[in-house]
Amino acid sequence: MALSRETLLQLYEMMVKIRTFEERVAEIYYEGKQPVFNIAAGPVPGEMHLYSGQEAVAAGVCAHLRPDDPVTSTHRPHGHLIAKGVDLKRMMAEIFGKETGLCHGKGGHMHLFDPELHFGCGGIVGGGIPHAVGAALAIKKRGEDRVAVSFFGEGAANIGAFHESLNLAALWKLPAVFIVEDNLYAISVPKTASTAVRSNAERGAAYGIPAVQVDGQDVVAVYEAAGEAVERARRGEGPTLIEAVCYRFRGHFEGDPEHYLPEGEKERWKQRDPIVLLAKQLKDQGWLTDEEAQAIQDRMTALIAEAEAFARESAYPPPEAALTDVFVQAE
Amino acid sequence: MHPTVGLIANPASGKDIRRLIAHGSVFDNNEKANIIRRVLRALDVFGVKRVLAMPDLYGLVLRALEEAHVGLRVEFVDIPVTNTAADSRLAATVMAQAGVRCIVTVGGDGTNRVVAQGCHNVPLVPISTGTNNVFPSFVESTLAGMAAAAVALDVERVWEQAVHRARRLEILREGRVVDIALVDVVVYDERFVATKAIWDADKMRALFLTAPYRGTIGASAIAAYLPWAEQVARDSAGLYVELGAGQTRVLAPIAPGLIVPVSVRSVSPLELEQTVPIPHAPSILALDGEREVPVPPGASVAVRLSARGPYVVDVQAALQAAVEEGFFVQGGTERG
Numbered sequence: 001m002a003l004s005r006e007t008l009l010q011l012y013e014m015m016v017k018i019r020t021f022e023e024r025v026a027e028i029y030y031e032g033k034q035p036v037f038n039i040a041a042g043p044v045p046g047e048m049h050l051y052s053g054q055e056a057v058a059a060g061v062c063a064h065l066r067p068d069d070p071v072t073s074t075h076r077p078h079g080h081l082i083a084k085g086v087d088l089k090r091m092m093a094e095i096f097g098k099e100t101g102l103c104h105g106k107g108g109h110m111h112l113f114d115p116e117l118h119f120g121c122g123g124i125v126g127g128g129i130p131h132a133v134g135a136a137l138a139i140k141k142r143g144e145d146r147v148a149v150s151f152f153g154e155g156a157a158n159i160g161a162f163h164e165s166l167n168l169a170a171l172w173k174l175p176a177v178f179i180v181e182d183n184l185y186a187i188s189v190p191k192t193a194s195t196a197v198r199s200n201a202e203r204g205a206a207y208g209i210p211a212v213q214v215d216g217q218d219v220v221a222v223y224e225a226a227g228e229a230v231e232r233a234r235r236g237e238g239p240t241l242i243e244a245v246c247y248r249f250r251g252h253f254e255g256d257p258e259h260y261l262p263e264g265e266k267e268r269w270k271q272r273d274p275i276v277l278l279a280k281q282l283k284d285q286g287w288l289t290d291e292e293a294q295a296i297q298d299r300m301t302a303l304i305a306e307a308e309a310f311a312r313e314s315a316y317p318p319p320e321a322a323l324t325d326v327f328v329q330a331e
Numbered sequence: 332m333h334p335t336v337g338l339i340a341n342p343a344s345g346k347d348i349r350r351l352i353a354h355g356s357v358f359d360n361n362e363k364a365n366i367i368r369r370v371l372r373a374l375d376v377f378g379v380k381r382v383l384a385m386p387d388l389y390g391l392v393l394r395a396l397e398e399a400h401v402g403l404r405v406e407f408v409d410i411p412v413t414n415t416a417a418d419s420r421l422a423a424t425v426m427a428q429a430g431v432r433c434i435v436t437v438g439g440d441g442t443n444r445v446v447a448q449g450c451h452n453v454p455l456v457p458i459s460t461g462t463n464n465v466f467p468s469f470v471e472s473t474l475a476g477m478a479a480a481a482v483a484l485d486v487e488r489v490w491e492q493a494v495h496r497a498r499r500l501e502i503l504r505e506g507r508v509v510d511i512a513l514v515d516v517v518v519y520d521e522r523f524v525a526t527k528a529i530w531d532a533d534k535m536r537a538l539f540l541t542a543p544y545r546g547t548i549g550a551s552a553i554a555a556y557l558p559w560a561e562q563v564a565r566d567s568a569g570l571y572v573e574l575g576a577g578q579t580r581v582l583a584p585i586a587p588g589l590i591v592p593v594s595v596r597s598v599s600p601l602e603l604e605q606t607v608p609i610p611h612a613p614s615i616l617a618l619d620g621e622r623e624v625p626v627p628p629g630a631s632v633a634v635r636l637s638a639r640g641p642y643v644v645d646v647q648a649a650l651q652a653a654v655e656e657g658f659f660v661q662g663g664t665e666r667g
């Protein structure tokens with residue numbers, strides 16, 4: 001698990017890919033929704049929860065995962081899915097609700113499923129955590145060295161299923177890694193108003209599993225900690241909890257007026273932009289020039305533009321498809 | 332103005348990757364709040380009326396106050412909370428400017444290292460809750476509070492008998508001091524700070540120590556278990572150890588539960604004001620067990636041992652001096 005130039009440039013490119021995707025989706029999202037914010041209007045109807053600012057967590061963790069390592073995610077899934085290696089065209093098409101999308105246009109932004117990448121997500125807070133434990137149980141029973149990873153927020157860490165999941169994963173020594181993305185707010189609820197023992201890293205002790213707190217804005221720190229946790233799980237040594245302290249640079253949802261944020265807080269956190277932080281570290285080592293950084297940005301911009309064009313050009317699912325893939329078809 | 336005691340409790344200590352790659356104890360924040368509560372009770376009983384504390388995202392001091400039942404007033408320094416080491420450094424600076432008599436720190440080597448960058452001449456009362464804990468003491472916190480009260484209330488002879496100036500290692504980049512360490516500096520064969528901790532003995536190239544420590548854990552353990560290291564250091568010096576394939580291998584506890592053979596090439600004394608350039612680049616300097624200062628190729632970085640460390644209160648000596656002054660006795664000090 002060397003911190004080589006190649007590895008770090010891959011992490012850098014992945015974060016730029018996620019950021020570029022999210023910022024472009026934000027622009028597309030507002031098409032048709034102005035001047036009056038009509039959530040049903042435009043090419044991307046419905047809610048939108050974007051990952052800008054938290055790229056280091058998805059990139060740093062997923063860099064250690066194989067395509068067949070299961071990952072469960074949340075209402076804010078784009079970063080995790082992109083870092084898992086999804087086909088951006090099919091992902092964008094799904095966000096647009098087109099039949100060429102991952103779920104044939106029926107899931108949308110919060111219900112992105114990719115069976116080839118063993119990836120699932122949903123808007124039920126904490127709903128994915130027991131799923132990852134179930135996947136880990138299957139892996140163990142099959143005697144495989146795959147790892148199941150669950151991403152969720154610090155708000156989700158207060159629901160019952162979180163506690164049940166950690167208990168079972170610990171009891172049965174399952175190959176699961178739990179990533180708490182602590183971005184300080186559950187929608188508008190600050191952690192100080194929701195959580196009695198405010199460091200989720202301390203909750204590992206309640207279940208007898210090792211837990212680590214890392215700087216979620218530093219992709220190298222996340223990469224290093226996640227690497228140890230994933231290797232531990234593959235060796236059959238059981239689960240780990242990683243608390244990544246991070247911050248979202250956009251609202252909880254697109255359109256969020258963010259009245260609950262203290263003055264100046266977001267600006268302070270933006271000074272720790274994970275992409276800028278890694279770029280500086282790489283430049284100090286002579287591993288990245290400004291020209292190379294621009295070339296990476298240009299490539300990612302082109303990639304996302306290609307995905308967007310594919311999505312726009314694709315057809316909507318026909319009305320007859322409304323009941324396909326909804327019920328189990330009797331053979 | 333009433334004598335004020337500063338309080339800096341680090342919520343992040345005891346949660347890093349050494350819980351995963353070694354067997355570091357988990358020092359949860361409830362226990363830290365308990366520790367702080369005992370300090371506050373001691374300060375209160377002995378008449379300290381004001382405490383200036385560092386705010387943090389986990390509300391350690393607020394939690395401690397909940398069941399402390401103290402009469403003293405606790406105020407918080409007005410700083411932005413970033414949940415990084417910068418908070419402790421800035422809090423110490425503000426406390427020193429506000430004229431606190433001493434600063435009680437709750438944390439490990441890393442916490443004290445950062446506080447020492449801001450505290451100027453204000454003495455520290457370090458209570459350990461970190462991983463290796465070479466600098467701070469495993470002292471019961473009620474006693475630390477009592478010692479802090481004795482220092483704050485200027486009990487006679489406590490300063491003279493119990494406050495000593497520690498040494499420090501200064502990191503120089505292009506001749507300017509950019510950072511410090513209170514215990515050790517390791518030249519580590521990595522380039523990035525990442526999770527900060529160091530645990531791979533094969534990546535350690537050289538080691539600087541502020542003193543010939545005995546019976547410690549962490550990088551300083553590499554010299555602590557060499558029988559001739561203390562002799563080499565003589566009275567006033569620290570140590571410089573070159574690591575790598577050599578004649579001697581010492582089994583050293585470089586992290587909790589992690590005892591590994593470390594190859595030692597040479598041990599030399601490190602004199603005060605002696606500057607040693609770092610020959611290995613690229614590398615990264617780990618200060619008191621945490622990767623902090625990258626040494627990129629071509630950089631001019633050096634380490635210097637200095638007497639300009641923080642003032643530190645020896646809790647036992649402070650209590651003893653206070654006993655002799657009758658600090659703990661109510662009524663007359665005549666026997667019988």
